[in-house]
Amino acid sequence: MIVVEHLSKHFGKTAAVDDISFEVKEGETLVLLGTSGCGKTTTLKMINRLTEPSGGRISVNGKDVLAQNPDRLRRGIGYVLQNNGLFPHYSVAETMAIVPKLLKWGQTKINERTKILLEKLHLPESYLSLYPNELSGGQQQRVGLARALMADPPVLLMDEAFGALDPITRASIRREFKNLDELKRKTIVMVTHDVQEAFEMADRICLMDAGKIKQIGTPAELLFNPADAFVASFLDDQRLQLELKTVSLNDLWDDASFTGEKSVPEISAASSIWEAVSFLQKNNLKQVCIHQPKTNSWKLVNAEELMHAFFTHKKFGS
């Protein structure tokens, strides 16, 4: 758990981060979202003290960050960088052993952990002897993540972790990371300027501008209850897509136009509208059956009915 209180950072007279406070609960993923220069990266780097705060307090798992030796502090916090920051002269095996060696693990323990992590990240063991320039961008990012996860830190900081990848690789790596067991238990603070990415990865989003927090809340809260005009306009460009991705079939379950009938193929009610429409399109279907596992019931819908239900839902609110 991370608690940030009245945190500030001044560079000369300009305030990069201006008296912000927030909490990240254990196991939660908080995304710091904003345009470049909004202070999100500075905020992130103050958590592991790559940047020293000008004022305020940070505690990680109840311990004051500023009272600890910064090197030792960082060994206990996972850190994933935008351009991965892999050492060009370290093989994958050596890269993964960096933090364990700083923590003075034995070689057997390192080897065991390496093996487990490679498997989880879908990297073949033959990669261990390769150097970063022999890996693709996506593989490099996986190795960068592996390096951060080796010592199993409870907290993970990710700075534009997918920023250097092409859009297609980025989307697939993102999906892969989201489904990693290894990450589900972790408290994660993630920086991005990509709204789609924020909505996809976040439990909660912290939208920042000019060193201040504009709104902090779940993706749905930001979309449907924006705190002010800035928050609303920040999401406007991609509003429809975001909404379709945020509203789940569950939210529309009670809509009158749906007919209760079981059929194949079926998708889970936990899916978003976006996923349902994509599913129809991809499989060239007229209609699809929604399965509601809670009540073990089914409803048959087509695209038209889905969209109608979505707009009704928006109009009368959730």
Next chain:
Amino acid sequence: MNNQQSLWDFMRQEHEKLLTQTLEHLGLTFISLLLAIVIGLPLGIWIARKKQFAGSVLGFAGVLQTIPSIALLGFMIPLLGIGPKPAIVALFLYALLPIIRNTFTGINEVNATVKEAARGMGMSNWQVLFKVELPLAMPVLLAGIRTATVINVGVATLAAFIAAGGLGEFIFGGISLNNTNMILAGAIPAALLAIILDFLLSRIQHLSIKKMKVFLWLVPAGMLLLSSFYFVPITGKSKLLAGFTPEFMGRRDGDLGLREVYGLKIKTVVISDAIMYKAVYEKHLDVISGYSTDGRLKAFGLTILEDDKHIFPPYYCAPVVRKDALQKFPELEKTLNLLSGTISDSVMTDLNYKVDYLKQSPEKTARDFLVQKKLFRPANNGNNGTVRIGSKIFGEQYILAAMYADLIKGYTDYAVSTKTGLGGTKICFDALTNNQIDFYPEYTGTGLLVILQAPQKVTDSIGSSKLKVYDFVKKKFEQQFALEWLNPIGFNNAYALMMRSKQAKALHLKNISDLKTYLEKE
């Protein structure tokens, strides 16, 4: 082909010296290089951390680099004497800049994200330096070491001027003796050393990261090994230390004659004549191969040891003129001969003393002398053609050139251009035969032994007679080169062994045979 044959012969004949010199050369290069790395690397790291000092440190090292190498060696002598110490320090100073600069650049160029990642993983500053920055800066750093190595191999040839050995002994000896094979025997190995070392280091520099990890230890290990070569040659012990010029070392009327005729066995270092006098004065040396009219003889209180077995032939000075110049300038011969018979040994020594020690300009010294001898006439500012005067690169020749210039300007209506400071005998003589100059003052002994390279038979038969030598070179120069020796000026600037007067008196040494006897006593 003939030339190549004899170069090979020379190298075979002198292979022991060649090996010693090559090892000394390598030793000097790498001892200084190691020192430069030991000092330069931490300095480069320090300024990469504290950027505010980078400008001044790099600036200072840059200024050191711009000091001419001979001058830098000169500065070292008052501080460190002669021999390897000043040479190593000078080479070290030259190697410093490329090493500091490349360490600094190499570390700065390490990707900022990689450095941040290293810190983000929890590495301490030292761990970031040794595990990330230095390994990644290694190719740039090696490039700096490579540059410094090549510079040092080149500059180390000059170590021969200050008795530190190296391949410069052959190179500068060869230039003085007009011996192309000797020059090449020094220059070719020096060039090969530079090329081979550059190639080896470039191979290491361009290794892939994986191989670099395996082979990098070769660099320090190799350097240590090569440095140790300097200590391999063991020089014999003797009570006195002699310093001879590279030229003297290779001459029959020099070191070779001393060994053959006198059987003199003395520990010898090779040194430049520019600093030899001061070195003996400051007791770094005991015996030197000086010139009998050198002004510093007087300045430093030195005594000439009499050449009782007459191995040093006479070196009477006279202008050597192109025949076509004598025809083109009919007044020239008469004018140059005005100086004939006017300057004795002691007068020349005194004139040299004024220039070399009192730092009077050669022009003023020449003018004063001519005025005193009532030979001076104001310049006619004539323009009936220009006479080109040459001179070698030492005070006496500058004075003579200035006297001749004044005389020509005063007694004829020719204009004068002077090309003074033409390196050694070979350079001056080549300038004359290639019609770059019309005349220069030369010495009969040099003409006999260096230019004509007269066989031993001839030198043995005429060597001790002033007149016979003059007649011989006059005849041969006319036949072979169409050059005319005019009348001798009067003084004899021969080779001479010299010691501090006090020491010679204390040891009761009057001539070279005394010296030999003294050295052989228990």
